[in-house]
Amino acid sequence: MxxxxxxxxxxxxxxxxxxxxxxxxxxxxxxxxxxxxHEYHQLVTQLHEPAVGAKEEKDVTISINSILGAKKIKFVKxxxxxxxxxxxxxxxxxxxxxxxxxxxxxxxxxxYFGIPGLKEYSYTLKSVNQANRIREHIEQCFQTYNQDKKDSKLTFVVGGAGFTGIELVGELADMLPQLAQKYNVPKEKVKLLNVEAAPMILPGFDEGLVAHAKQSLEGRGVKFIIGTPVVQVEPGIVHLKTGDTIPTDTMIWTGGxxxxxxxxxxxxxxxxxxxxxxxxxxxxxxxxxxxxxxxxxxxxxxxxxxxxxxxxxxxxxxxxxxxxxxxxxxxxxxxxxxxxxLGAVASLGRKNAIGSLGKKMKATGWLAYRVKDASKYRYLAKIGALLKSK
CATH class of the missing domain: 3.50.50.100 (FAD/NAD(P)-binding domain)
Structure with missing residues (x-):
């Protein structure tokens, strides 16, 4: 049996x-x-792209039934x-x-590490639905800014500087100036901050690659607040352990x-x-x-x-x-x-990335971006091979 x-x-x-x-x-x-x-498999490694409107939901989901086809696997939703x-x-x-x-x-x-208010007043990025909510919220911030001129609407905070946080920051760094132009909002009013409790971003990457990533993102307006934990979040304000506060309507948490x-x-x-x-x-x-x-x-x-x-x-x-x-x-x-x-490649936005490709090869900038672009479905390669098997 x-x-x-x-x-x-x-x-x-x-x-x-x-x-x-x-x-x-x-x-x-x-x-x-x-x-x-859900009836679909989510490409969670790419959620930072629909979160800023760079991709649509259909681009990061695959129907489970289409993957299974006639295989002897029963799918239960x-x-x-x-x-x-x-x-x-x-x-x-x-x-x-x-x-x-x-x-x-x-x-x-x-x-959420028990941080008061963090769960209640932050966005997270673990599903397509959450990515859609982030995109809609950011768009609304720009749409309504000229009605009340609240600077907190144009201040965007990403908590956490691991893979998810940095890849999201990279996409935001490329997208926010475009939204400012679209909604006739002064670009200089737009602020993008990355807050990290650890002493460095992208743990596990070579120091040289991390330095390149930081320089690339800072060159596009990202401000890093490193070695500084978030201790509380309230509506419209993020509290840091230093005692400083960040007035913001957008806190996106990717910290663990x-x-x-x-x-x-x-x-x-x-x-x-x-x-x-x-x-x-x-x-x-x-x-x-x-x-x-x-x-x-x-x-x-x-x-x-x-x-x-x-x-x-x-x-x-x-x-x-x-x-x-x-x-x-x-x-x-x-x-x-x-x-x-097999190494790792972290996107830094539309045209930049860093990569550790095996034990010896490291890549930055255009080369790493091309590796990222060419292998964005690399983790589904196994699935692709299995789809062809009987």
Whole structure:
């Protein structure tokens, strides 16, 4: 009898897991069920572009049914409510699903670090819908500025200087002057600030690349406030630890992620920020039939630091989970998770980027931008290959 494999979440990790398992198994061996709350897969690595109007929603979403086609994967559009690992059952809003093997790939939610008012009065960028809200809000700020001349309407603050924050800042640096011209707003009134609690931007990048990124963005009007935590947010004002305040109608928070509460609530062991602890095969600690992958889990790299929540890592987690589920079915040796890090490229706007391409090659400016442009779907390359498989 076919084993029932339920995969929760169709982000990079969950989708790759489903497609890889489809490739490895026959219909007699596995019944694969993929659950997702939307009918589409989101290209979350590109959300900074629709957030400023550089792309439309259709450009960063792909229909799940179009990806699955005629493959032996059943897609269920629903919301996960709870997981009962003892009964081996998942409760959805519309019913329940039993499983033999479970994959939890539900992503993450924003970490607000207990900062008063931050959740209530900031925008976040973790979905297409949130990107659309940011774009509409920024457009409205420019549309209405000439009615009351409030400087806070033209002051835009991005909290967090990791990948998401810097790529968003780069897009804003290119877009805001265009909006100023469109709505006949003085360009000199527009302010763009990036606030970061850590002592540097883009952690993990080479210092030379970081310097290039900072210089490029500052040259387009970005002001960096580094080593300075946000301590409170109120309507129209951001408070910094230094005692300084920033009058603004736009606070966009990209400063961290934490695990989805369902994971801890279901009795899986987690670290302090709610991400699941897993073994070397990506299984939940103490579980033989539950895999937790993507942003939902916490995995230490050989240098003792946790792997970052990137699409590159997530897709490899999805592939590894599929291989190990198949190994469990066949009672053969499993493979320890050992990702191959292919480098990283961070966009700095429309025509600039920095890149660390392997161990030795580094690129800035036009070259890195072209690499970024040519490989913007690089994390879906695995999916593309699997789409062609039977």
């Amino acid at each position: 076919a084993k029932k494999v339920v995969i929760l979440g169709a982000g990079y990790a969950g989708l790759v897991c489903a497609l890889e398992l489809n490739k490895l198994t026959t219909a007699q061996e596995a019944e694969i069920i993929l659950v997702n709350k 629903d919301v996960v409510v709870s997981i009962d690992k003892t009964a081996k059952e998942v409760t959805l809003e519309s019913g329940k699903l039993s499983y033999d093997y479970l994959v939890i790939a539900l992503g993450s939610e924003t970490e 992620v934490r695990g989805i509460p369902i994971v801890a609530e279901s009795g899986f062991e987690t670290e302090p920020r709610g991400r699941a602890k897993v073994d070397e095969y990506m299984r939940a600690l103490g579980e033989e039939d539950v895999w937790i992958i993507g942003d939902s889990c916490f995995v230490l790299s050989p240098n003792g630091r946790p792997y970052p929540p990137t699409a590159q890592i997530s897709t490899q987690m999805g592939e590894n989970a599929a291989v190990n589920i198949y190994a469990s079915m066949k009672h053969v040796k499993k493979e320890a998770f050992a990702p191959v890090l």
